[in-house]
Amino acid sequence: MTGRPVTDRPPHRVPGRAVRHSGTVTSRWLSKSAVNGALLLAVVYMVFPLVWLVTAATKGTGDLLAGDAFSFDGFSLGANLTALASYGDGVYFRWYLNSLLYAGGGALGCSLICVAAGYAFDKYQFRGKEKLFGVVLLGVLVPTTATALPMYLLASRTGLVNTYWAVLVPVLVNPFGVYLSRVFSAGYIPDEALEAARIDGAGELRAFWSIGLRMIMPGFVTVFLFQFTAIWNNFFLPLVMLSDRELFPLSLGLYAWNTNTHSEPEFYPLVVTGSLLAVIPLVVAFVSLQRHWKAGLTAGSVK
Numbered sequence: 001m002t003g004r005p006v007t008d009r010p011p012h013r014v015p016g017r018a019v020r021h022s023g024t025v026t027s028r029w030l031s032k033s034a035v036n037g038a039l040l041l042a043v044v045y046m047v048f049p050l051v052w053l054v055t056a057a058t059k060g061t062g063d064l065l066a067g068d069a070f071s072f073d074g075f076s077l078g079a080n081l082t083a084l085a086s087y088g089d090g091v092y093f094r095w096y097l098n099s100l101l102y103a104g105g106g107a108l109g110c111s112l113i114c115v116a117a118g119y120a121f122d123k124y125q126f127r128g129k130e131k132l133f134g135v136v137l138l139g140v141l142v143p144t145t146a147t148a149l150p151m152y153l154l155a156s157r158t159g160l161v162n163t164y165w166a167v168l169v170p171v172l173v174n175p176f177g178v179y180l181s182r183v184f185s186a187g188y189i190p191d192e193a194l195e196a197a198r199i200d201g202a203g204e205l206r207a208f209w210s211i212g213l214r215m216i217m218p219g220f221v222t223v224f225l226f227q228f229t230a231i232w233n234n235f236f237l238p239l240v241m242l243s244d245r246e247l248f249p250l251s252l253g254l255y256a257w258n259t260n261t262h263s264e265p266e267f268y269p270l271v272v273t274g275s276l277l278a279v280i281p282l283v284v285a286f287v288s289l290q291r292h293w294k295a296g297l298t299a300g301s302v303k
Helices: 016-056 061-066 077-089 089-121 127-143 146-157 165-172 175-188 190-197 206-214 216-234 236-241 250-256 265-302
Strands: none
Touching: 016 265, 061 265, 077 216, 077 265, 089 127, 089 175, 089 206, 089 216, 089 250, 089 265, 127 146, 127 175, 146 165, 146 236, 165 216, 165 236, 175 216, 190 206, 190 216, 236 250, 236 265, 250 265
């Protein structure tokens, strides 16, 4: 019987391989530690102000001025909410409704206009199309604060100053939303689907409303969230356009209260508690709409 002789010698190893393997594992561990450390710092940086806001809203004027916002003594959230609701005949919740009107109505109208414009830029051919789109891109580079004064002059000529329309009309168009909608339209709406709709007798408006808008819904939600957040946090435009306190949004109303804190410290709990309640619509909007956003992005990646 012939065969390979059995030996007790260990298998041959290449010198230095174990050292290199150990060094690779160490470098990977250091990389993961660095990434996790950076993420932890980013989370702390973003969450810390929110934690302070939640705990500070439960404190009275004395605890806030004493710097005891993070302590668990003197829980006064109920008293702060009562004072917030009763001050100025409940003007805070009037501001709240104004902000919901400005942000909700403005973001909905802006999203529809931007999606329609982006759809037209993508699916139709007309003279001067790219030059006009270049003007739209130029509008992205112009800060909104630079256009506040010209818009005020236009609003004063048309008699819209100190009305709801003075804030609603300027936010109905967003150049970045038009650009983003064109990108979504090119990636989500195939030309074959529109051609099939036209063959079946659908008009252009019907094709857009029944097919194009449904396919581009992730882009619609994206523009809506961006514009809702921008309008909700908008401060300079209402400051320029409005002087009637009944028309103020939350941002301008809380600013007016905050200017009185130096002479009247009892405004501190009102401002802090009002700021906490002002965060809720943004959280609700992102949580409730993120499933449409994620579903659309996943479908686009599969295609």
